[in-house]
Amino acid sequence: MVKAVVGANWGDEGKGKITDMLSKEADIIVRFQGGANAGHTIVNDYGKFALHTLPSGVFYDHTTSIIGNGVALNIPVLFKEIKDIVDKGVPMPKILVSDRAQIVMPYHILFDEYEEERLAGKSFGSTKSGIAPFYSDKYAKIGFQVNELFDADALREKLERVVVQKNVLLEHLYHKPALDVDELFNTLMEYKEMVAPYVCDVSAYLYQAIKDGKNILLEGQLGSLKDPDHGIYPMVTSSSTLAAYGAIGAGIPPYEIKKVITVVKAYSSAVGAGAFVSEIFGEEADELRRRGGDGGEYGATTGRPRRMGWFDCVASKYGCRIQGTTDVAFTVLDVLGYLDEIPVCVGYEVDGEVITDFPTTGKLEKAKPVLKTLPGWKTDIRGIKEYKDLPENCRNYIEFIEEQIGFPITMISNGPGRNDIIYR
Numbered sequence: 001m002v003k004a005v006v007g008a009n010w011g012d013e014g015k016g017k018i019t020d021m022l023s024k025e026a027d028i029i030v031r032f033q034g035g036a037n038a039g040h041t042i043v044n045d046y047g048k049f050a051l052h053t054l055p056s057g058v059f060y061d062h063t064t065s066i067i068g069n070g071v072a073l074n075i076p077v078l079f080k081e082i083k084d085i086v087d088k089g090v091p092m093p094k095i096l097v098s099d100r101a102q103i104v105m106p107y108h109i110l111f112d113e114y115e116e117e118r119l120a121g122k123s124f125g126s127t128k129s130g131i132a133p134f135y136s137d138k139y140a141k142i143g144f145q146v147n148e149l150f151d152a153d154a155l156r157e158k159l160e161r162v163v164v165q166k167n168v169l170l171e172h173l174y175h176k177p178a179l180d181v182d183e184l185f186n187t188l189m190e191y192k193e194m195v196a197p198y199v200c201d202v203s204a205y206l207y208q209a210i211k212d213g214k215n216i217l218l219e220g221q222l223g224s225l226k227d228p229d230h231g232i233y234p235m236v237t238s239s240s241t242l243a244a245y246g247a248i249g250a251g252i253p254p255y256e257i258k259k260v261i262t263v264v265k266a267y268s269s270a271v272g273a274g275a276f277v278s279e280i281f282g283e284e285a286d287e288l289r290r291r292g293g294d295g296g297e298y299g300a301t302t303g304r305p306r307r308m309g310w311f312d313c314v315a316s317k318y319g320c321r322i323q324g325t326t327d328v329a330f331t332v333l334d335v336l337g338y339l340d341e342i343p344v345c346v347g348y349e350v351d352g353e354v355i356t357d358f359p360t361t362g363k364l365e366k367a368k369p370v371l372k373t374l375p376g377w378k379t380d381i382r383g384i385k386e387y388k389d390l391p392e393n394c395r396n397y398i399e400f401i402e403e404q405i406g407f408p409i410t411m412i413s414n415g416p417g418r419n420d421i422i423y424r
């Protein structure tokens with residue numbers, strides 16, 4: 001059976017924790033999109049880890065971790081992550097990398113930096129991991145797949161062709177030093193040595209695994225609102241964040257994805273630019289940021305303070321719908337235990353009209369939140385194992401949100417650890 005774990009919002013919903021937890025029952029965990037630009041934070045018996053490229057299942061010795069063809073593969077980052085976890089005492093994970101995954105080239109990272117610099121105040125707030133230039137090249141058909149590393153002559157010839165184009169931009173648009181083909185070629189030969197032990201025909205491997213009845217988890221990065229088609233374009237990421245894309249980015253039949261577990265956080269946070277209707281500011285935001293997640297809401301990749309907001313029913317209802325949600329995992333609920341009252345965004349006011357369907361970007365930028373205030377529960381709910389043992393106001397908060405978003409909340413996460421979970 002194939003399940004996908006994806007985000008409903010702007011990312012950072014706690015997908016890493018849910019994947020890590022569900023990995024206990026899984027044989028294979030697959031990353032199918034995105035790159036090293038976002039990160040998962042995972043707390044387990046080995047310590048605290050920030051993963052950017054490796055799937056969250058690497059901490060179990062019974063799982064195989066796969067980098068699918070849809071991922072923007074940064075080979076040195078992958079290599080470093082493997083080394084870091086092994087150095088911290090985690091057994092060497094079983095890792096497979098799709099021979100069709102494309103490689104983040106050193107110049108993708110440079111172009112990302114140069115473009116943000118050029119846009120200055122109008123930038124996207126990129127993490128400068130090369131993701132947008134990478135996917136641009138992929139769809140412009142000048143990207144490099146992992147298998148191309150193994151044909152040196154063809155690789156060199158293609159590099160020469162691509163570098164001509166890149167150098168025009170470097171010289172005339174960015175006024176930066178030109179790329180050198182020999183240097184790039186040598187770097188790619190180093191990449192080849194790093195990745196060679198893991199390269200695999202992943203779609204064939206997964207085809208057989210599905211036939212053998214294996215449990216497979218597809219692990220999404222970021223969330224619905226960062227999807228290039230259905231998100232807050234253009235303040236989105238460059239690969240689809242939707243469960244449906246899991247079929248493409250892993251290379252499996254779409255009808256094999258039987259469960260879509262959408263992770264929804266009990267309040268909102270976002271990184272980067274873009275409309276964020278339920279955003280809060282000042283001391284109120286600082287306090288939620290400080291108390292949020294596990295040790296504060298700061299980016300796992302950049303350390304940037306996240307933008308904070310109240311729970312947004314409009315965005316989350318849409319985010320869950322567009323994912324094709326079968327189950328909602330409602331996370332980080334314990335953090336709200338300090339509040340006397342908890343505002344929730346239940347509608348958007350746009351041009352004097354209240355809407356509850358998530359609009360396109362132009363309207364979204366004009367939207368003002370319509371808030372409803374629910375009573376808080378003023379206790380620490382960590383350690384509670386049964387739904388019925390949660391304080392009444394806490395259950396009311398969950399049930400109110402469930403009704404608003406229209407999808408069943410079947411899991412509630414009340415702490416960062418693997419076992420901090422309440423099934424419903």
Ligand code: GDP
Pocket residue numbers: 007011012013014015016017038039040041042043222292293294295300331332333334335413414415416417420
């Ligand atoms: P992801 O990118 O969706 O995996 O999310 P992040 O890893 O950026 O953010 C989740 C953060 O919240 C991490 O620091 C987790 O350890 C933490 N976390 C996850 N679930 C819970 C929870 O239920 N309660 C608390 N307090 N922290 C949680």
